[in-house]
Amino acid sequence: MENKQGNEWAVLSADRTKLLALSHDLNALRSKFGSEGVVYTKLLSPGTFFAF
Amino acid sequence: VDWKEYKYLGEWDNRGAVTFRPFITIYLRHGDVSIPIDALVDSGSDGMVVNADLATALNIDASLRRPGGLSGSTGLKEGFISDVSYEVAGFPDETISTSAIFMEGLPVPCLIGQRDFFDRFLVLFDKHNHLLKIAKPK
16 A cells, blocks of 8 residues: 555554555545544655555 | 653655654544544644644534634645644543634644643653653643
8 A cells, every 4th residue: 555646644553553544535534444443644755655 | 740652653655765753643523523633743833733624524514614824934825713622642631622723735634733732731852762752741
């Protein structure tokens, strides 16, 4: 999974050990992942494929 | 003082470079909606600035949006203001209510700055170890 264009919304596990999904559509991510055990962020660097 | 530690968020890109930034998890709230997001701790920001995508996610409709903008070292940008509250992970007993500036295209979910955050917490940036330390003043 790679943040090719940069600045997509990302869903991480709450302990930030897993990058679960990327999308430009925050509401779509929230519909799928909810608010438990996750944290929503935006990856700043184009090309990021892992966050920790 | 009881310091709580938070790891900087590291981004590892496809060129092998790693960038660490001082993000912490906050629970951003409006009404019954609560969203766990990363907030960039920004000592250069006067107050809270939120990516406008989150206004929709928080169900903040147009009637609750007041005109407002943000001026900084790079100029003035229009946005809107709305009232929200948030809780910093690790400090469940403290709900912070504030007026946030929502901006389209903000490259991070949220900035937390001098008003509300630095007013309430001791903040230590340990860049050498990629740790952010936060405590309540005695």
